[in-house]
Amino acid sequence: MPEQKNTTPRRKKTSAPIDPTYGHLQPQAIDVEKVVLGALMIDKDAFSVVSELIRPETFYDPRHQKIFKAIQTLNMEEKPVDILTVTNELEREGTIDDIGGANYIIELSSHVASSAHIEQHAKILKQKFLARQLISFASDIETKAFDTTVDVDELMQEAEGSLFELSQKNMKQDYTQIDPVIRQAIDTLQKASANTSGLTGIPSGYTKLDDMTSGWQKSDLVIIAGRPAMGKTSFALSVAKNIAVDYQTPIAFFSLEMNNEQLVDRLISNVCEIEGKKIMNGQLARDEWERLDKNLSRLTGAPIYVDDTPGLSIFELRTKARRLVREKGVKIIMIDYLQLMNANGMRFGNRQEEVSTISRSLKGLAKELDIPIIALSQLNRTVENREGIEGKRPQLSDLRESGAIEQDADMVLFVHRPEYYRIYQDEKGNDLHGKAQIIIAKHRKGATGDVLLTFQGQYTRFMNPEDAQLAPLPGEMNGGEFIGSKMNQDYSGAPDTDPFAGDPLGGMPPDTGGSVPF
Known part of the structure; x- marks a missing residue:
């Protein structure tokens, strides 16, 4: 007898769903980091522009963190910042080999011709850093939320506190030229003069x-x-x-x-x-x-x-x-x-x-x-x-x-x-x-x-x-x-006594001949 073929349709193999939250790279901009560091070493005024925007931990690459810290130290000590001084500072701190030697410092500065856009570049790095902080914050809260031994109310309080602390650290109040403030003050003064009460x-x-x-x-x-x-x-x-x-x-x-x-x-x-x-x-x-x-x-x-x-x-x-x-x-x-x-x-x-x-x-x-x-x-x-x-x-x-x-x-x-x-x-x-x-x-x-x-x-x-x-x-x-x-x-009575503590309003009102507002 001829061999009968199996007519049952084969099931297609299905792959497990891929969780899109895994496998992502951390927010980063390595090329921008290089440009910022190079600009800081060719323009002595560049650091004052970005000092309130970025810190060593703002950089994603650990090498760049060490280089910026050296630049920051030189500025705090009011010393000039260039290829030689940064190299010497890294040698003094014992981190020159960690960043790839003096050649890497030369490489950073050689690719930058101007510091014209350094503030915008620094803002990009700040946004990337803040995004990484939020990811870390969310991951920590998620892990604790899965833990059945953690009190959810306490976790919410911790989450609020951590998020508030994060926002406070990254808040920057920009300066304002005085003219609009003067106009606002005069406007308030005119409104006050029109108010006969003086309030x-x-x-x-x-x-x-x-x-x-x-x-x-x-x-x-x-x-x-x-x-x-x-x-x-x-x-x-x-x-x-x-x-x-x-x-x-x-x-x-x-x-x-x-x-x-x-x-x-x-x-x-x-x-x-x-x-x-x-x-x-x-x-x-x-x-x-x-x-x-x-x-x-x-x-x-x-x-x-x-x-x-x-x-x-x-x-x-x-x-x-x-x-x-x-x-x-x-x-x-x-x-x-x-x-x-x-x-x-x-x-x-x-x-x-x-x-x-x-x-x-x-x-x-x-x-x-x-x-x-x-x-x-x-x-x-x-x-x-x-x-x-x-x-x-x-x-x-x-x-x-x-x-x-x-x-x-x-x-x-x-x-x-x-x-x-x-x-x-x-x-x-x-x-x-x-x-x-x-x-x-x-x-x-x-x-x-x-x-x-x-x-x-x-x-x-x-x-x-x-x-x-x-x-x-x-x-x-x-x-x-x-x-x-x-x-x-x-x-x-005694200090902190509440005169109204006790039972709620009770008792029957006398006949007032009208409605009682309770």
């Missing part, structure tokens, strides 16, 4: 404070500091309320200490003039429910954007702040408080270095977004050990954990209530019952001094003294007898 920044809502500062200025980092129970958070919230409710200016408030509900409870107490403990337990009198119903509409719809992310990192803040400015038109940012932030993903020798990085980053963010950033800060305990009226006044040296805060800030304000230390008169004989001093201790653009405000602790509110005279204040005379400030009964 060039965002108003705080406090007359004397705005007179001294002309408002919160663009790109400024403002530090508001105070000891516990001085009311620095209340002051910040009062300012935020004034900005958003009274002036309808969008503001972002990052609260690392309180959650959003506690924050809003304080704002309700401030705007509706209802004591904090009643907001907490819901035991409102009839007139208070009516006041709540009437005034809550002022707060509803206000352009206040709150974020209560605990342990917020500087990198998360940058991302959120950029989006808020871009999407919501936010004109000012507040942070409560600076020492609760972190810089995860970066390595520090101690906490002071980390706080310094956070402070410096906040100032950089204010400049980048061109808006004021107000950060609250703690003070150390030194003030508690000093005696007398002047002794209890906070000083710049009292800023906690880092002198960099004082250095980076454009303005430092202290919230100080002498009444807390049983000091009821200042050196001029002014009555300090129910009063708070806002001490401008540093002002890079203007004068320093004190502003006296009225503090209504039961409403966690600061007011202009002239405005506060329109209503009875805690601590006023009643029938010839001094009552004493309610803030020590209802608010202060």
Whole structure:
């Protein structure tokens, strides 16, 4: 019988898919590296053009790294740079054989006739170097992401920190000729002259404070500091309320200490003039429910954007702040408080270095977004050990954990209530019952001094003294007898006590004959 042929079609052999991420050459431009090194050895002024753009590690070829390092050393020592001096420096460093001897130096310089395009060539090398860094960064993160023992949240923090550090190292601010800056300054001056209030920044809502500062200025980092129970958070919230409710200016408030509900409870107490403990337990009198119903509409719809992310990192803040400015038109940012932030993903020798990085980053963010950033800060305990009226006044040296805060800030304000230390008169004989001093201790653009405000602790509110005279204040005379400030009964308590901590609003409101805004 004839042999039957197998009619089953043969399967074609298929090759395994090739992962396009492997087998790639690292971004490099060896020929450009040679041109740059050759130009540096024939033009004595060429190094000053590229010194801010490239470093030894910018070069891909290890030989070129050593040659550039030798050129860099000669320039730092103010010695001439040419074929002979570079060769001698490499011999001194013991690396002449590593780069191929003196002949390779001669070869580099012989192929270059001019340094005319050296800056453009250096920018090419910088881009290649940055691309290699990003590849290394991404590869490291990818490897750790595959590791099941690695915490993903910590890895994200590390990734943010490493990427931020990478961008900071490669950031270069170019110079600007003064003419456009002059035009911008004159334009700002003309706008200010047209404003009869004299404010060039965002108003705080406090007359004397705005007179001294002309408002919160663009790109400024403002530090508001105070000891516990001085009311620095209340002051910040009062300012935020004034900005958003009274002036309808969008503001972002990052609260690392309180959650959003506690924050809003304080704002309700401030705007509706209802004591904090009643907001907490819901035991409102009839007139208070009516006041709540009437005034809550002022707060509803206000352009206040709150974020209560605990342990917020500087990198998360940058991302959120950029989006808020871009999407919501936010004109000012507040942070409560600076020492609760972190810089995860970066390595520090101690906490002071980390706080310094956070402070410096906040100032950089204010400049980048061109808006004021107000950060609250703690003070150390030194003030508690000093005696007398002047002794209890906070000083710049009292800023906690880092002198960099004082250095980076454009303005430092202290919230100080002498009444807390049983000091009821200042050196001029002014009555300090129910009063708070806002001490401008540093002002890079203007004068320093004190502003006296009225503090209504039961409403966690600061007011202009002239405005506060329109209503009875805690601590006023009643029938010839001094009552004493309610803030020590209802608010202060132990340092850092939250007057609104506890159960959320509860209880049944009395019959008001109308709708209840809850």
